[in-house]
Amino acid sequence: MACSTAAFLPASHVSAQDVVRLPTVAPPDNGPPGQLVSHPDSSSEILRTPGQNDVAVESEPKLPPGVRNGVFQKIMFDGTWLAPGGENGMGEYDLRLQSILALPCPTIDSPLVITPGFEVHYLEGPQNVDLPPRLYDATMQFRWLSQVTPLLGLDLAVTPGVFSDFEQSSSKAFRMPGHAAAAWTWTDTTKVVVGAAYLDRFDIEWIPIGGVIWAPRDDWKLDLIFPEPKIANRIAWTGQLGDQIQDWIYLAAEFTGDVWAIRTTGGQNEQVLLSDYRLILGIERKVLGGLTSRIEFGYVFNRRIRYRGDTPDDCPTDTLMLRGGLMY
Secondary structure, eight states: OOOSSOOOOOOOSSOOSSOOOOOSSOOOTTSOOOOEEOOTTSSOOEEOOOSOTTSOOOSSOOOOTTOOSSSEEEEEEEEEEEOOOSTTOOEEEEEEEEEEEEEESSSTTSEEEEEEEEEEEEEEOOTTSOOOSEEEEEEEEEEEEEEOSSSEEEEEEEOOEEEEOSOOOSGGGEEOOEEEEEEEEEETTEEEEEEEEEOOOSSOSEEEEEEEEEEEETTEEEEEEETOOEEEEEEEEESGGGOSEEEEEEEEEEEEEEEEEEEOTTSOEEEEEEEEEEEEEEEEEEETTSOEEEEEEEEEEEEEEEESSSSOOBOOOOEEEEEEEEEO
16 A cells, blocks of 8 residues: 655654753753753754753752762653554554663763663554564663753764564664754753754665754743654642642654564565654653653554565554653
8 A cells, every 4th residue: 555655753762751850060040950851763862941051060060950869860661552443553552661871971061871771562453464463672872962062062872772573583673773963052042953863774864853942931841843843831830940840731743653673474574664643732740859750642643554675565544642651
């Protein structure tokens, strides 16, 4: 079946927003500390909060709120369910577990963030498509962050991993996507982000990363960044500077897709791309130093199953999504 739209963007391996706070600069007196917010390729994460660059870095830097002493920083778990739909629908249930470790490189102002992760995808249909019942991701991301100047931050990452059904026997299961990106503080409320991501995929190798981050007030964040824009509004908060417990509601878009090496029912090694577009409404409770939770509802469309070899492609019908996550 021919598909009308070619989806080519990377899947989300680190989809929890504000995954960890790291000590790039000391936190300002009149705003929240810096935060890292994820993008769909598991690596395009940028220091997002504008208005932090007029703060002097202390000779003995203090850890911003939310950063743990030692190597361990966060552990994250989330689950995603896509409804099966009709005869040409494809249901999917994803479970993902990740941890975040941080090391000075060479100092705590330029950390090396190490993120091991494992994800399993349970597939249901379509009936006329040669897909295994399960797909797996086993990844280890190495990401270096540095605030080069008070106005310029860099984010470099590589994510070697195995993407497979654990039945095939080719070397195509191993892939090494990565990215390079920079965030330039334009004004106290605006940052400009530019960069590129290497996908290491058979359909497309590179995509751009770019856009504008605008935070006109503490309770509004407009992350107009390709390939995962998001608009968020803080609806409730408690604690000093509203930072201890925050409730946010947000509208986001995701353009997802990833490639796995599989074995077909005929015993042939093959590579398959699963991709789609998603519109998401979510609510999140952020607890500084505690358990953060979120729940999301979404509409999934422009779905595509594409093979590298001669196996026929397919386009599953649109469906609904439910996703939840926990982070500590």
